[in-house]
Amino acid sequence: MPAAPAPRFPVGATLLLLLAGTPLLWALGSTFTDWAQTAAWAALWQHPQTLPALGMTLWTGLCATLISTGITAFMLGRWLAAPGTGHLSGDWARWLSPLLSVPHAAFAIGMVALIAPGGWLLRLVSPWPSGLELPPAWSTTQDPWGLGLIAALVLKEIPFLLWAAWAHVQQPGVQAQLRQSLRLAALWGYTDAQAWWRIGWPQLVRALRAPLLAVLAYSLTVVDMALIIGPTTPPTLAMLTWQWLQDADPATNAVGASAAWLLTLLLLVTAAGWAGWRAWPLWRQRQVRGVRFSPGVSKAAKPSASRRPLSVLLGIYAAVLGALALGSVSGPWPFPKLLPEVWTLQAWTGVLQSSGTVWTTLGLGLCSAAAALVWVVAWLEWVPPRWQQRLRPLWMLPLVLPAVLWVVGLHRLSIAWGLDGRAIGLWLAHTLSALPYVLIALQGPYGAVDGRLARVSATLGRSRAAFLWHVKWPLLRSALAAALAVGFAVSVAQYLPTLYVGAGRFQTVTTEAVTLASGGQRALTAAFAWLQWLLPMLMFGLAAWWGRPRRWPAAAQ
Numbered sequence: 425m426p427a428a429p430a431p432r433f434p435v436g437a438t439l440l441l442l443l444a445g446t447p448l449l450w451a452l453g454s455t456f457t458d459w460a461q462t463a464a465w466a467a468l469w470q471h472p473q474t475l476p477a478l479g480m481t482l483w484t485g486l487c488a489t490l491i492s493t494g495i496t497a498f499m500l501g502r503w504l505a506a507p508g509t510g511h512l513s514g515d516w517a518r519w520l521s522p523l524l525s526v527p528h529a530a531f532a533i534g535m536v537a538l539i540a541p542g543g544w545l546l547r548l549v550s551p552w553p554s555g556l557e558l559p560p561a562w563s564t565t566q567d568p569w570g571l572g573l574i575a576a577l578v579l580k581e582i583p584f585l586l587w588a589a590w591a592h593v594q595q596p597g598v599q600a601q602l603r604q605s606l607r608l609a610a611l612w613g614y615t616d617a618q619a620w621w622r623i624g625w626p627q628l629v630r631a632l633r634a635p636l637l638a639v640l641a642y643s644l645t646v647v648d649m650a651l652i653i654g655p656t657t658p659p660t661l662a663m664l665t666w667q668w669l670q671d672a673d674p675a676t677n678a679v680g681a682s683a684a685w686l687l688t689l690l691l692l693v694t695a696a697g698w699a700g701w702r703a704w705p706l707w708r709q710r711q712v713r714g715v716r717f718s719p720g721v722s723k724a725a726k727p728s729a730s731r732r733p734l735s736v737l738l739g740i741y742a743a744v745l746g747a748l749a750l751g752s753v754s755g756p757w758p759f760p761k762l763l764p765e766v767w768t769l770q771a772w773t774g775v776l777q778s779s780g781t782v783w784t785t786l787g788l789g790l791c792s793a794a795a796a797l798v799w800v801v802a803w804l805e806w807v808p809p810r811w812q813q814r815l816r817p818l819w820m821l822p823l824v825l826p827a828v829l830w831v832v833g834l835h836r837l838s839i840a841w842g843l844d845g846r847a848i849g850l851w852l853a854h855t856l857s858a859l860p861y862v863l864i865a866l867q868g869p870y871g872a873v874d875g876r877l878a879r880v881s882a883t884l885g886r887s888r889a890a891f892l893w894h895v896k897w898p899l900l901r902s903a904l905a906a907a908l909a910v911g912f913a914v915s916v917a918q919y920l921p922t923l924y925v926g927a928g929r930f931q932t933v934t935t936e937a938v939t940l941a942s943g944g945q946r947a948l949t950a951a952f953a954w955l956q957w958l959l960p961m962l963m964f965g966l967a968a969w970w971g972r973p974r975r976w977p978a979a980a981q
Contacts, residue, residue: 437807441815444799447856448821451833454840458685464678468686471679476658478690484570484660485644486694488577492639495578496585499733500628501620504602519734520590521968523583523741524910525960527917528576529938532652533953534744535576536941537751539564542759544747550760559759566656573654577646579740581639588635589628591868602627634816635864637695638823644694645687645826648919648934652941661687665828666920684829691826745957751950771947775955778936785916785932785959792854793911796862797904799855803863804870805892816863823860830857831920838925845927853921858911865910869903902971909967913960933959 458464468474538545542559550556565572593599602624609619629636645662646654654660661683668680755766775782803812822830834853835844843849873896881891897904919934937952 436802437811440799440803440806444856444859445815445818447837447852448818450840451830451837451856452821452825453833454836455681455685455829455833458678458681461678461682464675464682467675467679468682473658473664474661474683477661477664478686480570480655480658481644481661481687481690482694484573484577484654485640488574488581488643489636489640491574492578492581492585493636495733496582496589497621497625497629499582499586500589501617501625502733504599504606504620504624519738520583520587521906521909521964522961523737524587525913525964526580526741526745526957527913527934527960528580528646529648529652529917529919529934529941530748530953530956531580531741531744532576532649533937533941533949534748535572535579536565536653537747537946537950538744539572544743544750547760547762556760565653568655568657570655570660573646573650573660576649576653577643579737580649581643582737585632585635585639588632588864591864592628592631594868595871598631634820634823638820638860640695641691641824641826644691645828647827648938651938661690662826662828669828669832680828681832684826684832687826688829691824745954748950748954748957752947752954754947754950768947771945771951774948775951778931781931781933781936782955782959784930785934788851788854788930788932789912789915789959789963791851792858792915793862793908795851795855796858796911797866797908799859800862800866800907801870801904804867819863820860822857827920831924834921835924844925845929847930850922850926850930853925854915854918857918857921858914861914862907862911865907866900866903869900873899902967905967905971906964909960909963912963916956916960 537543540546540559541562541564543564546554546556546559593602605627606616606619606624609623610616614622646660647662647666650660650663651666654663656663665680665683665687668676668683671677671680750764752771753767753769754764755768755770757764807815834856838844838846838849838853841849843852877895877899878888878891881895886894916932917934918932919938922930922932922935933952933956937949937956940949940952943949
């Protein structure tokens with residue numbers, strides 16, 4: 425009797441693991457030397473701004489994470505819990521594309537244009553009924569409470585969490601099982617809201633561990649949005665870390681490296697607390713059979729009402745982008761006039777004169793997104809599922825590590841490998857940053873392909889390559905195009921890796937927009953911020969066009 429074949433790790437999978445895992449682990453490992461710098465740690469704790477910045481970081485990061493998670497859960501409940509509201513289908517997720525394509529920095533610049541004391545919203549009510557003839561001395565941006573940063577983070581993270589939930593429910597049987605649980609809860613006498621919050625959401629939140637951790641990590645360690653709209657008295661710890669890391673003094677730079685690790689420790693502690701907090705709804709789910717509710721009639725929500733939260737979100741994004749578009753063509757614009765006195769394309773002329781910046785952004789985005797997509801497809805195709813599950817935390821490192829720590833590791837990697845200030849080093853940094861997003865975007869649809877198709881193809885004598893080229897990948901055309909667009913959008917939004925690994929030799933629309941945001945060139949800043957959104961949006965549009973279903977002509981009778 426022949427022995428059962430021993431489990432093996434394919435050669436191709438090993439090569440893929442080395443290609444992406446080596447630079448990831450090298451970048452992370454190179455930062456561990458900062459632990460031994462006791463003088464830097466002492467200087468960090470003795471700095472008068474450290475503790476206030478730490479408190480501001482906890483306040484803004486935790487508030488933004490809790491609020492965005494709560495709103496996301498509410499919106500998902502409106503679609504999934506109430507009968508007659510439809511499924512989380514591709515048509516539903518299509519509306520998330522324009523929201524996901526807005527980079528964080530561009531959104532923050534647009535928010536400033538809206539809510540600043542001399543911004544568009546206040547102009548709408550001035551001089552009547554507000555009675556204001558001059559911009560008020562209000563701290564609506566860079567306020568000492570960090571409310572502007574919290575609002576911007578919440579509005580940017582909701583689409584990401586909705587997209588992650590959509591990617592999960594596309595897996596085989598997930599949405600059907602969830603709806604079956606909710607219908608069963610209705611038979612027990614639960615209302616729609618009770619069923620969702622006690623049974624539906626606890627089931628879904630377990631699958632959103634990585635996206636929720638990513639939201640928490642980004643909210644605690646964001647730099648570019650904090651530079652634009654965040655508080656300055658005190659600043660967040662990420663902003664302080666960034667300032668110290670830019671200092672030419674080695675001692676100050678070492679303090680910045682220690683602060684980056686302090687942010688990592690803060691993230692680990694808050695993530696542990698977050699996990700404990702999330703365990704509460706799971707406990708409630710286990711106790712659900714012991715709780716009695718009076719039977720009630722479940723009211724079916726109208727489809728229009730279930731779409732209302734998304735319509736509000738779309739309206740806010742439209743207002744932000746409209747403010748950017750208006751600002752990019754405005755000349756002199758005294759307060760409280762609603763519209764500029766002079767319309768001009770001078771800012772866009774400046775953008776055209778910086779065509780090298782645009783081409784650099786396009787080239788980096790396309791090359792890094794394509795490389796990440798090829799790697800992810802090969803990983804999902806060649807690697808056994810058990811290894812995919814075990815190694816998934818490794819690929820999520822760029823998503824959950826503090827941005828300042830991640831970029832320090834990338835910078836040291838580029839120096840050690842001789843890639844500092846070179847295009848290939850910048851491409852590698854962007855590719856590693858885009859990889860987890862592409863993996864999240866494609867893993868659900870890739871796993872949803874019916875495995876029986878491969879067996880049917882094999883019985884017809886077709887090779888594996890023929891099945892992939894003519895059956896599987898054409899079926900996944902829309903998902904592949906969307907994943908490529910997601911990777912491109914992530915690359916366009918990269919700020920810290922471009923500055924550090926590029927050593928200031930490469931300018932992208934994001935670095936230009938963030939740099940200009942600290943100056944007084946309002947129109948040029950708006951133009952670059954608008955372009956920062958327009959490029960990913962065009963890519964999402966091309967992906968939707970290329971991935972649309974093909975219709976064959978009717979056969980001749």
